[in-house]
Amino acid sequence: MPSSDASSATLEERLLRGDRRALSRLLTEVEASSRRGLEAMKVLYPHTGRAQTIGITGSPGSGKSTVTNELAKEYRRRDKSVGIVAIDPSSPFTEGAILGDRVRMQELTGDTGIFLRSLASRGSLGGLSEGTMDVILAMDAFGKDVILIETVGAGQDEVEIAGTAKTTILVNTPGMGDDIQAMKAGIMEIADVLAVNKADQPGADILVSQLSTLLSLAPKLDWEPPILKVIATEGAGIAELADACDQHFAHLHTSGLIEESERDRSRRQILNLARRQLLARLMEHSGGEDRLTQLVNAVADRELDPHSAVAEWLRDTSTSST
Amino acid sequence: MAERKIRVVIAKPGLDGHDRGAKVVARALRDAGMEVIYTGIRQTPEMIAEAVLQEDADVVGLSILSGAHLELFPRILAACSERDISPEETLFFCGGIIPDEDIVALQKIGFKGVFGPGSNTQDIISFVHENVKQPA
Numbered sequence: 001m002p003s004s005d006a007s008s009a010t011l012e013e014r015l016l017r018g019d020r021r022a023l024s025r026l027l028t029e030v031e032a033s034s035r036r037g038l039e040a041m042k043v044l045y046p047h048t049g050r051a052q053t054i055g056i057t058g059s060p061g062s063g064k065s066t067v068t069n070e071l072a073k074e075y076r077r078r079d080k081s082v083g084i085v086a087i088d089p090s091s092p093f094t095e096g097a098i099l100g101d102r103v104r105m106q107e108l109t110g111d112t113g114i115f116l117r118s119l120a121s122r123g124s125l126g127g128l129s130e131g132t133m134d135v136i137l138a139m140d141a142f143g144k145d146v147i148l149i150e151t152v153g154a155g156q157d158e159v160e161i162a163g164t165a166k167t168t169i170l171v172n173t174p175g176m177g178d179d180i181q182a183m184k185a186g187i188m189e190i191a192d193v194l195a196v197n198k199a200d201q202p203g204a205d206i207l208v209s210q211l212s213t214l215l216s217l218a219p220k221l222d223w224e225p226p227i228l229k230v231i232a233t234e235g236a237g238i239a240e241l242a243d244a245c246d247q248h249f250a251h252l253h254t255s256g257l258i259e260e261s262e263r264d265r266s267r268r269q270i271l272n273l274a275r276r277q278l279l280a281r282l283m284e285h286s287g288g289e290d291r292l293t294q295l296v297n298a299v300a301d302r303e304l305d306p307h308s309a310v311a312e313w314l315r316d317t318s319t320s321s322t
Numbered sequence: 323m324a325e326r327k328i329r330v331v332i333a334k335p336g337l338d339g340h341d342r343g344a345k346v347v348a349r350a351l352r353d354a355g356m357e358v359i360y361t362g363i364r365q366t367p368e369m370i371a372e373a374v375l376q377e378d379a380d381v382v383g384l385s386i387l388s389g390a391h392l393e394l395f396p397r398i399l400a401a402c403s404e405r406d407i408s409p410e411e412t413l414f415f416c417g418g419i420i421p422d423e424d425i426v427a428l429q430k431i432g433f434k435g436v437f438g439p440g441s442n443t444q445d446i447i448s449f450v451h452e453n454v455k456q457p458a
Contacts, residue, residue, distance in 0.1 A: 021406045024378040032326050095327070096352035102373060103362035109369040116376050120327065120357045 012043040015142055020115060023142045027117055030138050031131030041134060047141040049262070051083070052249050053149065055161035057190075058171030060153030063197040065104040066232040067171055067241070068150045072108055074242045075146045083139035083147040084108075084116040087129055095122065101150065115139065121152050130276065133164055133269055162190035163268040166261060167248045169193045169241070172211065174203030188214065191225050193244045199229035199237065223251050286316040328356040328454055331379040333370045334363045335398060336388045343417060344385040350443035351450065356381075367394065371401035379412060380454050383446075386418040396431055409434070413454050417441060 014022035026044075029037035054071070056064050065086070072082045086101035097120035108114045117139075121129045132149065139147050151161050162168045170191035194215075196207050211227050226244045230237035252258040283289070295313060298304040304312075332348045334341050341363050348358045359377050361370065374382055382402075384395065395416065399409065409432030416428060417437035425436045435449045 021375060024375055028326075028329075028378045034326070090357075091352065094353050094355045096355045097327075097357045098348055098352050099357060099359045102359060106362055106365075106369065109372045112372075118357075118359050118377060122327075 012040055015044070015138070016047060018143065020112070023115065023138065024117075027135050027138055030134035031119065031129070033131060033134070037134065041137070044138055044141040048137045049140065051136075051140040051144050051147050052080075052245075053136060053140075053147045053165040053167070054245050055149045055151065055165030055168040056171060057151040057161050057168060058153070058195075058197075059173075062153075062171045062173045063232045064150050064153070064171050065101050067169070067195060067197060067230065067238075068101075068148050069105045069108065070232050070235050070238040071148055071242060071245075072105070072114055073235075074238050076111060076113055078242070080145035081143065082114045083136075083142070083144035084114065084150070085119060085132060085135055085139070085147065086116065086150045087119045087121055087132065087152050089152050090120040090122050097121075115142075115144065130272070133272075136164065163265060166252060166258070167192045167245050169195055169245065171195045171197050172207060173198045174201045174207045189218075192223065192248045193241065194225050194227045195230045195237075195241055196227060197230045197232050200231050204229060222255055222257075223248065282313065286313055291316065326456060328381060328450065328456060329377060329379050330356050330358045330381040330383060330450070331361065331370070331374050331377055332358055332383045332385070333361040333365045333373065334385050335365050335367065335370060335394045336386050336390045337364060338386070338388040339363050340387050341385070343387075344383075347383060347385070347417065347443060347446060350447060351383075354447045354450075356450070367397040367401040370398050371405050371407070374402055374407055374412065375405045380456055381413045381415070381450055384414070384416040384418075386416065386420075389419065391416065391418070391420055392424060392427060395428060395433065399432055408432075411455060413450065415446070415449065417446075 011022045011026055015026055026037070026040045030040055031037070056068050056071070058064050068084060068086065072084055075082050084105070086099070088097055088099045088101065090097040099118035099120060101118055102109070102116065105116060108116060117135060119129050119132060119135065136147055136149060149161065149165050168190050170188070170193075172194060174196070194211055196204055196211070198204070208227055208229065215225060215227070228237055228241050228244055230241055232238065252261060283292070291313065295304070295309040299306050299309050330351050332344050334344050344360070348360050352358050359373065359379065361373050370384070384398065386394065399414070402408070402412070414433045415435035415437065416433050420428070420436055420438055428436050434453050435446070437446055
């Protein structure tokens with residue numbers, strides 16, 4: 001919407017000069033994929049690609065926020081500027097959300113070298129929200145050295161983060177399920193670094209040995225994910241965790257994998273955006289909500305199977321748009 | 323295009339740790355479809371202003387029971403204004419134990435809404451909807 005347009009000609013310039021208010025404003029726009037946000041991405045995108053992006057994922061209660069908090073402090077000690085993107089779930093019913101990651105990251109607030117933005121998942125699956133990638137890119141353009149992305153508490157299949165961040169940490173905790181859980185495909189396979197948090201709890205050593213057994217069964221790659229014991233609430237093991245992330249990041253560059261992963265990321269983003277826009281176009285041109293309701297009713301009443309319903313819907317578009 | 327949600331920062335300045343009220347309001351606003359950033363208790367004016375800046379909040383709700391509102395609230399607004407955030411653009415409201423005679427003073431410095439004990443959460447939701455300035 002045009003209300004901010006009068007001053008907006010310079011918002012991107014202000015962001016690139018390090019103005020945090022401008023960053024904050026544009027994060028809102030790019031997250032919403034508003035017209036203003038899309039405009040900003042055109043300007044900002046050439047300035048991106050430099051940041052070390054680290055995804056932190058794991059099940060609810062595994063300590064992702066605390067690990068993120070401690071990693072942020074560790075990278076500040078190493079004189080890196082830090083961006084944090086913390087994602088919490090939206091209600092599937094009201095679409096509202098309580099974003100509570102600041103509660104565990106209070107001590108970071110006094111440091112202007114850290115910029116924390118909370119995002120609601122807004123119904124998106126995969127542990128991220130649809131606008132996450134653009135939020136990360138805007139922080140990258142702003143000049144953040146390290147960007148930490150904390151996902152929604154993830155279960156078994158929330159692997160989206162791996163295509164978004166350059167390095168992915170999977171936070172595990174002792175006492176959650178047996179080794180069969182870990183053998184299932186999905187989230188275990190995306191980890192570049194494995195953290196065993198709450199390592200002072202019973203079962204930590206067993207978990208470490210289970211994880212290393214599992215990794216030894218995996219096909220050998222150039223990079224073997226290290227397994228690190230951490231007690232995030234005490235900051236124990238955090239420096240080693242940051243070292244492991246840095247080593248992985250360095251490995252991406254020396255091996256040339258970074259270019260491949262950059263291509264993967266670009267492909268994924270293009271496909272995601274295309275999917276979104278095609279759906280939006282379908283809603284717009286093919287009778288929208290009314291037509292959808294009609295098809296929903298037909299499917300629910302067993303008059304039509306879901307596949308045929310979609311086929312019909314798509315047929316509507318091709319006839320109406322040509 | 324994702325629809326823009328109303329973003330609210332709920333913060334508890336000062337030294338009292340009674341955050342039931344803040345949490346009730348946070349939940350009510352969430353259930354009304356807003357994205358509520360809860361900061362936790364014992365926030366300094368700088369911490370609150372930083373949260374408002376970083377989250378690009380449309381609305382700021384402060385809860386205080388310690389009686390230090392006339393002391394702390396102006397300092398919070400000052401810390402916000404240092405960061406280019408003003409009550410003209412961002413909607414500020416507050417609640418807690420606030421004597422009637424202080425309400426006008428708080429309204430004068432920019433708190434459009436002052437909600438005491440027994441306030442109806444529905445009134446707070448309507449207040450936000452009616453007063454928020456949103457570019458979306």
